[in-house]
Amino acid sequence: MKILxxxxxxxxxxxxxxxxxxxxxxxxxxxxxxxxxxxEYAVEEALRIKEKRGQGEVVAVSxxxxxxxxxIRSCLAMGCDRAIHLNDPAWNDADTLTTAKALAAVxxxxxxxxxxxxxxxxDDDMGAVTAQLAELLGWPCAYWIMEETVDxxxxxxxxxxxxxxxxxxxxxxxxAILAAQKGLxxxxxxxxxxxxxxxxxxxxxxxAGDLGLGAEPPQLAVIGLEALPPRPPGRVIQGDVPxxxxxxxxxxxxxxxxx
Amino acid sequence: xxLDLTDEQRMIQAMAREFAETAIRPIAVxxxxxxxxxxxxxxxxxxxxxxxxxxxxxxxxSGADTVAYVVAVEEIAxxxxxxxxxxxxxxxxxxxxxxxxxxxxxxxxxxxxxxxGQANGCFALTESQAGSDARxxxxxxxxxxxxxxxxxxxxxxxxxxxxxxxxxxxxxxxAKAHHGISAFVVEKGxxxxxxxxxxxxxxxxxxxxxxxxxxxxxxxAASRLGEEGMGFTIAMGTIDGGRIGIAxxxxxxxxxxxxxxxxxxxxxxxxxxxxxxxxxxxxxxADMATAIxxxxxxxxxxxxxxxxGKPFGVAAAMAKLFAAETAMKATTDAIQVHGGYGYxxxxxxxxxxxxxxxxxxxxxxxxxxxxxxxxxxxGRTAGRSA
Amino acid sequence: xxxxxxxxVEDDRQGMPKKVMAExxxxxxxxxxxxxxxxxxxxxxxDAGLTQLGEWGAGKVWVLENAAFAPYxxxxxxxxxxxxxxxxxxxxxxxxxxxxQREFVARLAARLGVGLxxxxxxxxxxxxxxxxxxxxxxGKLLAKVAWAxxxxxxxxxxxxxxxxxxxxxxxxxxxxxxxxxxxxxxTFVERREEAATGLPELAExxxxxxxxxxxxAPENYVILEDMARVIGAAVGASRAAVDAGWRPHRFxxxxxxxxxxxxxxxxxxxxGAIQHLAGMRTSKIIVAVNKDPEAPIFKIADYGIVAxxxxxxxxxxxxxKRLLEK
Numbered sequence: 001m002k003i004l005x006x007x008x009x010x011x012x013x014x015x016x017x018x019x020x021x022x023x024x025x026x027x028x029x030x031x032x033x034x035x036x037x038x039x040e041y042a043v044e045e046a047l048r049i050k051e052k053r054g055q056g057e058v059v060a061v062s063x064x065x066x067x068x069x070x071x072i073r074s075c076l077a078m079g080c081d082r083a084i085h086l087n088d089p090a091w092n093d094a095d096t097l098t099t100a101k102a103l104a105a106v107x108x109x110x111x112x113x114x115x116x117x118x119x120x121x122x123d124d125d126m127g128a129v130t131a132q133l134a135e136l137l138g139w140p141c142a143y144w145i146m147e148e149t150v151d152x153x154x155x156x157x158x159x160x161x162x163x164x165x166x167x168x169x170x171x172x173x174x175x176a177i178l179a180a181q182k183g184l185x186x187x188x189x190x191x192x193x194x195x196x197x198x199x200x201x202x203x204x205x206x207x208a209g210d211l212g213l214g215a216e217p218p219q220l221a222v223i224g225l226e227a228l229p230p231r232p233p234g235r236v237i238q239g240d241v242p243x244x245x246x247x248x249x250x251x252x253x254x255x256x257x258x259x
Numbered sequence: 260x261x262l263d264l265t266d267e268q269r270m271i272q273a274m275a276r277e278f279a280e281t282a283i284r285p286i287a288v289x290x291x292x293x294x295x296x297x298x299x300x301x302x303x304x305x306x307x308x309x310x311x312x313x314x315x316x317x318x319x320x321s322g323a324d325t326v327a328y329v330v331a332v333e334e335i336a337x338x339x340x341x342x343x344x345x346x347x348x349x350x351x352x353x354x355x356x357x358x359x360x361x362x363x364x365x366x367x368x369x370x371x372x373x374x375x376g377q378a379n380g381c382f383a384l385t386e387s388q389a390g391s392d393a394r395x396x397x398x399x400x401x402x403x404x405x406x407x408x409x410x411x412x413x414x415x416x417x418x419x420x421x422x423x424x425x426x427x428x429x430x431x432x433x434a435k436a437h438h439g440i441s442a443f444v445v446e447k448g449x450x451x452x453x454x455x456x457x458x459x460x461x462x463x464x465x466x467x468x469x470x471x472x473x474x475x476x477x478x479x480a481a482s483r484l485g486e487e488g489m490g491f492t493i494a495m496g497t498i499d500g501g502r503i504g505i506a507x508x509x510x511x512x513x514x515x516x517x518x519x520x521x522x523x524x525x526x527x528x529x530x531x532x533x534x535x536x537x538x539x540x541x542x543x544x545a546d547m548a549t550a551i552x553x554x555x556x557x558x559x560x561x562x563x564x565x566x567x568g569k570p571f572g573v574a575a576a577m578a579k580l581f582a583a584e585t586a587m588k589a590t591t592d593a594i595q596v597h598g599g600y601g602y603x604x605x606x607x608x609x610x611x612x613x614x615x616x617x618x619x620x621x622x623x624x625x626x627x628x629x630x631x632x633x634x635x636x637x638g639r640t641a642g643r644s645a
Numbered sequence: 646x647x648x649x650x651x652x653x654v655e656d657d658r659q660g661m662p663k664k665v666m667a668e669x670x671x672x673x674x675x676x677x678x679x680x681x682x683x684x685x686x687x688x689x690x691x692d693a694g695l696t697q698l699g700e701w702g703a704g705k706v707w708v709l710e711n712a713a714f715a716p717y718x719x720x721x722x723x724x725x726x727x728x729x730x731x732x733x734x735x736x737x738x739x740x741x742x743x744x745x746q747r748e749f750v751a752r753l754a755a756r757l758g759v760g761l762x763x764x765x766x767x768x769x770x771x772x773x774x775x776x777x778x779x780x781x782x783x784g785k786l787l788a789k790v791a792w793a794x795x796x797x798x799x800x801x802x803x804x805x806x807x808x809x810x811x812x813x814x815x816x817x818x819x820x821x822x823x824x825x826x827x828x829x830x831x832t833f834v835e836r837r838e839e840a841a842t843g844l845p846e847l848a849e850x851x852x853x854x855x856x857x858x859x860x861x862a863p864e865n866y867v868i869l870e871d872m873a874r875v876i877g878a879a880v881g882a883s884r885a886a887v888d889a890g891w892r893p894h895r896f897x898x899x900x901x902x903x904x905x906x907x908x909x910x911x912x913x914x915x916x917g918a919i920q921h922l923a924g925m926r927t928s929k930i931i932v933a934v935n936k937d938p939e940a941p942i943f944k945i946a947d948y949g950i951v952a953x954x955x956x957x958x959x960x961x962x963x964x965x966k967r968l969l970e971k
Binding site: 070073074077189190191192193195196199200 | 266267269270271273274277307308309312316321322327328449630
């Protein structure tokens, strides 16, 4: 079974992001880049499906500039068999729909039975690409999955998606697309052997033209970034615990009107 | 001169850092307090390939280089000095000589399981009267037909209690002094081989330090590493490589303490400002940062020379000397930055301080490193003037 | 009506719209300068629900009612919704951030070939152009975004927008358009309910209590749940507590969990790692209880108490009880 995993490179969660000079993108100086954490759940799940079935291929795909190679290599080190790098200035201002169109074109070429994505990339937090891919491909889709099982003959996948108050379990005929939620699995660390072997694996560079796509303006454009307004200064309530608690409740009730 | 890590080295560093942060740091306090060998994490390090980094895949290892080893040990040591020494002993003091001097049959049997992380190896050279003066071996290995009979005691053996394989040095020919020393691989459970005690230590408390006893312990001749009389050469060559590992451990301990000091200096306030705004604290942090970087560069240079197949003994001695001294100074100053809290176990910097002390002692004390360096310096000068 | 502001209805799966719809309808009315329209895709729309939507200000409710719409599947909803949108040409399409709408609305935007702004916290009309504000990097920054063409598709974060006041007697015109309903390929197997805590959903709750590493053990969350029952709060956790296995992942607040904006957030034994702060710093009022005076969370807290949470929590619960019994 061929499984394709779409991953994105994002700044590490500990990064203090700052607005860049153009006011529309972040200042990338000194940033540590990582594979978006939810995408790691997707990679791990794809590898587990392959291992459980004893055969198959896991292909990692990512869209972005040259630096993205590093994220791709860490997926190869984890165990993905090969990778495709969608790297073209035409995608510099890609919104979720542009990204989904590029990925959909690759998926049509590769024809995997299953596509896994993370629930959202932790940079723009849009969480839309999985659903938009499903739409462009005309595939069934399950969001925020907490568990999945591909049936023995590789014809369908049973997935449990997280909803308010419970899990909803569905059977999806393959090909299908799933978005991984935290808790689906515990991603492995790449082993040293995996890291050393990664450079022998293929990373195919793909341009928009290779997919028959041109440069289109994004449907959603960022017109500016801004820092959050600073919070008003707070106060530490002094006194012994009973007195401090009384004062806190009074303040929440009378000053903040929050209770 | 190339100062950038390769992609692979960077990824290994990132993996080691992530593993150290998530799997080792949370247990570091507890295993230190209880002096408990961290079996579970060491096993995981083995599965990740961290216990046989420089051994080719053919022999169960990861097929990476010494530079990768150095950056990985540093990351592990940042979280826990004990894990770092367990790793360093296995990689440098056991796998390295087995790879260099072992026959294919010996590598298959004694190296593959250890490099693959399924078992641990240790290095048994030191004796009560043979520390810095390692030539003075009292352990005897007497040839008897197809085997040798070992008698003697080995002291301060890192991982000695936990290891499944010990590389043991003993005298096969007393008359030849250190040219009569030979090396043997002895398996745990061999009749006559036992662990007589485990030391209660100041630092690296989760790594066991054991006394090994050999009483009429019969070792097959096939388990002798190298030729008879080659033992001392094997030991010295091995320790040169080991010093790179210990230098990396020292850099990691210094860097771990330093990172905590920086974080504390940003948060802790005195006289209305974070203490990092005070010049006295800034000076300490600046000195630490500079020395740590220097120690790291010396260590990487020694590793690079080793990877290039060039002589690296003096470079390793310099790296180990400077890194150990830096570790001691940086961990002392990290406590100073923390003030009274630094002296309290909860704040952890005191553990780095306790762990750092051993780096000035084992695998050649700082004084021995100076001896090695001075010998080279004087030898070279003499050569030029002659 | 062409150029209408549409609000996709989130319901309780029992025929009643959720309270968050008052916020979505309220914001849509403000932007429309008139009455927005509700679109309700459901297997059962109740009269009471329709009345409720009318009172919240919907001028019209499009009811797409069919058994095939439950349980929710994007492949079924999108076809029906897109057909209606093509006929009616709304100016904007809004929905609240909920488990199904975050998927459905994104898929609908792709079908319509337009941009999507997810999880918005503000809108403005700049001349004729609609501009949305949305947190990125889990709220470390705000992005202003605009659409190349309409309809402008967006989801709105709960607890942020001023809800419409319910005006009894105000009614909506109800229209039940005929739309074709696509066949489903996904088949429903079962729903596994979480053990009911009787507490509100984390993302929707107006008050959230959060326990961090200082909670020390999973069983200690009982004291937060006791307080939560008194004041009607949800109980969340920091990543440290979730990674330690003390709470299930769905309760995690922060960059790799839920991003929340409750009216009141109270953190107990939460140090305030950057990725946690990112997920809750847009809360209206922040209270921090931690015995470490240097904990970063105090930097953004409106009220702080430096003390052992195990002393503070029972006392606070008693005090809340006393207050609310009055």
